[in-house]
Amino acid sequence: MEWTALVATLVGALIGVGSTLATDRARWRRETGERDRETLRTVSAQFLEALTEARDTISDASRSGHLPADERAELARAATLTHGVHAKQYQLELLAAPEVGRIARDASYRLLLYRDVVVAGHLRDDPECAEARRAFREARQSLMTAMRTALTRP
Template structure:
């Protein structure tokens, strides 16, 4: 290589490595922003479900109110909290498992609402069964959301298991030689 091509090759390598580093950083930042957006939309949906459930529960406890008024309170609960709009937002961003769990939780909430609209009070078996089904569906949704929001697992070391084992042993030995006791024995 002549004296002109060496600096040129060095510059190309430097620019290439900078581009690769920037691309990796951009992908990591994008994934983190997407995860944060999903976390926010999911929390808003769970909040809407909970607020609507509370309003339905309040209606089911209001024995002193006429049945028609309790029914109206229960009917208004889902729209007042924007349950369906927030569900659709979540479904656009979430994994299929989370989207399905969101639909199930909304459906169970509507069954609970319909039990109250039908005139059942909180301690009636129909109301109790619907409330428990909603609670289970919401718990399933939260589990699916936690799973989808978890950071991706670390990639395993590449290579043969024996090579990895030797590398770990070397690291432990180096740690012991340095007096740090990193290998534990």
């Protein structure tokens, strides 16, 4: 057998193996990216759900003018713990880009400010309560925009 045929066969095999490895690597990266994006989507949705449920609980407490102030305050105080807002925020911060984490912290902080206004005894129609609710809504909207951007395929 001629040595050029042997070299040509060897080079062809190397090219074939190399292209297969490159293709497999690209597929693996794409699949890993999809899995990571799906995990981020799930954690993002869980955090938004926790924020919304806690906000609803706080809002219900602010509407309950028939309840004594201390019971309204206790309902509002328990909202973030009951719905796991902080635990889900930490999960999101571990997985998301730093900017999304910063905006998530701001949304949680705005929720706590809303809660504190209700704990202080303000009812839903009070200007302080309306302003805190508005600030939370804006922070949550900013968070959803940042999440959409983060979840967009590159």
